[in-house]
Every structure is written in structure tokens, then in C-alpha cells.
Amino acid sequence: MAVLPRSSSSLELTISVPGFASSPSLPSSVRELDINQVPSEDEWMTENMEDEEESSNGGHPRKKLRLTKQQSHLLEESFRQNHTLIPKQKETLAMQLKLRPRQVEVWFQNRRARSKLKQTEMECEYLKRWFGSLTEQNRRLRREVEELRAMKVGPPTVISPHSCEPLPASTLSMCPRCERVTTNSMDKGPTKTTTDATAAAALSSKVATPALQSRQPSAAC
DNA sequence: GGTGCAGACAAAGTTACCTCA
DNA sequence: GATGAGGTAACTTTGTCTGCA
Missing domain, CATH: 1.10.10.60 (Homeodomain-like)
Incomplete structure (x- = not known):
């Protein structure tokens, strides 16, 4: 692909062939197609582009410009x-x-x-x-x-998510398949599944973390 | 209006040179 | 003086956007 200069004053021209330019078998002269390559040897590390004319650089290895402060x-x-x-x-x-x-x-x-x-x-x-x-x-x-x-003394209680009333921990059971804690029939409404961690959090009267709150019971349970 | 093409450009990755410890 | 690491200019590849036929 040839990238043509956008303004007539610019000598910017890079020619690169996709899948060709970086080929190891590429002759070294291909790089010379890029006329942005270094102009004259001596000027490079001292003054950058003092003369605007882009003379052919005759296959110099690329030199590195050092920008001034x-x-x-x-x-x-x-x-x-x-x-x-x-x-x-x-x-x-x-x-x-x-x-x-x-x-x-x-x-x-x-x-x-x-x-x-x-x-x-x-x-x-x-x-x-x-x-x-x-x-x-x-x-x-x-x-x-x-x-x-x-330090628990009596049977632990869990706050029901439905009635917001304390439930005895004895109403809890573990689902053998997904190993989640579920509440039994005492609580009205659909069977609520909660994670072990959620139950533990409830035990300590802490609000469950958003990540835990967002966990929904699986359809299988 | 949809499509293909070319050009411009930015991002990402790479190479090569230079400086410095 | 040789050397390896780090910084960075320059380059390549790739993807996206835009204007045009």
C-alpha cells in the first residue's frame, strides 16, 4: 500500500507491502523505499532535520534521533x-x-x-x-x-427473608446436591435457598455482601 | 440504500539504536 | 572496553472509520 502525502509540501511517503515488508528474505534495499529514513549521516545526532531536503540515504542502517530538551x-x-x-x-x-x-x-x-x-x-x-x-x-x-x-448459647436463629422474623436454626437443612442451606416449611412462601456463607452471615446478624445477595437459588433446587 | 474500495489514522506489538551503570 | 538493561524513536501489522463511485 502506498500512503501518499496529504499535502504537497510534505515529502512523507512510506511504501509498505503487507506481508512483505517484514519478511526475513526481504532485500535490505526495500527499506530505502521509505524516504522518511535518515537524510545525512552526520546531522543525525546533532541537529535534527536542519535541512528539509530528503536526500537519498543510500541504505544507511536506521539511526536514532535524540530529541532536544x-x-x-x-x-x-x-x-x-x-x-x-x-x-x-x-x-x-x-x-x-x-x-x-x-x-x-x-x-x-x-x-x-x-x-x-x-x-x-x-x-x-x-x-x-x-x-x-x-x-x-x-x-x-x-x-x-x-x-x-x-459463643452461641441457645439454638441459633435465622432471620427469615420473607417474614423478617427470627426462625429457629433447626428449620434449616442442607441441600445435598448443591450444598446450600434451605429453610423448611415453617416459613411461608417459596422455599428459600441460601448459601452457607449467607446463613453464617445471618447468624452474626450481618448484612450479606452484595455478591452473596445476588446469588439466586438454582432451578434444580 | 447497500456494497466494495481506497485512504487515513490509531493501537498494539516489534525492532533497533543509544545511554548509562 | 564489554555488556546487559532500560528508554525510546521508528517501524509493521491490524482494525476501524470515512468518503466516494
Whole structure:
């Protein structure tokens, strides 16, 4: 596919053949088709694109441009204002920086990638901390349940989800198939299935967690 | 209006070069 | 001086969107 320059002043031209460009058997001269490649050897690490003319580079290995502090600063500034560039902005910025529009474009692509990476790392950290705190909370609640179970005196009662009245724990039974705790006939309405954890939470008069509340009895029970 | 095509562009992934410890 | 790691410019591939015939 040939990407033609969008403005006549731009010499931006990249020719790449899908499934061909990265082929190991590709002759090294193919890279020369990209006229964005380095102009002259000596200018590269010192002054970027001082002369705009894109002379043939005669098959140089790709050199790496090092942006000056001012260039980086200006690029960062415009990135802060906008994470993407419209072609006009790109042209202007390139002129200001004495870079090719293509270089500005690449810089913005890489910059977006870096900021996304940073964002992802931050989210990862946040989730790790959250996981840690939930684990700790879970451990605390389990311990609390154990304590309450240990100190029970009389038969434990469960609050009926239907009548909101206390039910004796003796009305509870375990479904052998799904290992859920179910209430027996004492409570009016459809047989209510609840998880072991829910029952335990009810025992300690705690409100079940949303995740547990959302669990519905299976059709089989 | 639906379809196919080409161009532009962004995201994701990769490569290669440079710097520095 | 050699070397490995990290940073990043430049590149490739792929997918999406848009305008046009």
C-alpha cells in the first residue's frame, strides 16, 4: 500500500507491502523505499532535520534521533493540550520543531502508548491494594463468624427473608446436591435457598455482601 | 440504500539504536 | 572496553472509520 502525502509540501511517503515488508528474505534495499529514513549521516545526532531536503540515504542502517530538551518540552506541552493531532497542528508543530510531520506523528503515537502503559500500571497497583484490603476484610469477617459460632448459647436463629422474623436454626437443612442451606416449611412462601456463607452471615446478624445477595437459588433446587 | 474500495489514522506489538551503570 | 538493561524513536501489522463511485 502506498500512503501518499496529504499535502504537497510534505515529502512523507512510506511504501509498505503487507506481508512483505517484514519478511526475513526481504532485500535490505526495500527499506530505502521509505524516504522518511535518515537524510545525512552526520546531522543525525546533532541537529535534527536542519535541512528539509530528503536526500537519498543510500541504505544507511536506521539511526536514532535524540530529541532536544526544547523539542521534548514543546511536544509534551502540545500533548497535554491534546493527545491527538489534526494534520494542520502536526504540520505546524513539525515546522516549529524542525522535524518531519511523520516524526511528530510517531512521537504522539509513542507518547499515547507510554501514557496508557503508565495508566495500566497504576490501575494494576490500585487493584492489588484493593485485593489486599478485601482479603484482609474477608479474614476479619471469617474470624468474627467463628467467634460468634463459638459463643452461641441457645439454638441459633435465622432471620427469615420473607417474614423478617427470627426462625429457629433447626428449620434449616442442607441441600445435598448443591450444598446450600434451605429453610423448611415453617416459613411461608417459596422455599428459600441460601448459601452457607449467607446463613453464617445471618447468624452474626450481618448484612450479606452484595455478591452473596445476588446469588439466586438454582432451578434444580 | 447497500456494497466494495481506497485512504487515513490509531493501537498494539516489534525492532533497533543509544545511554548509562 | 564489554555488556546487559532500560528508554525510546521508528517501524509493521491490524482494525476501524470515512468518503466516494
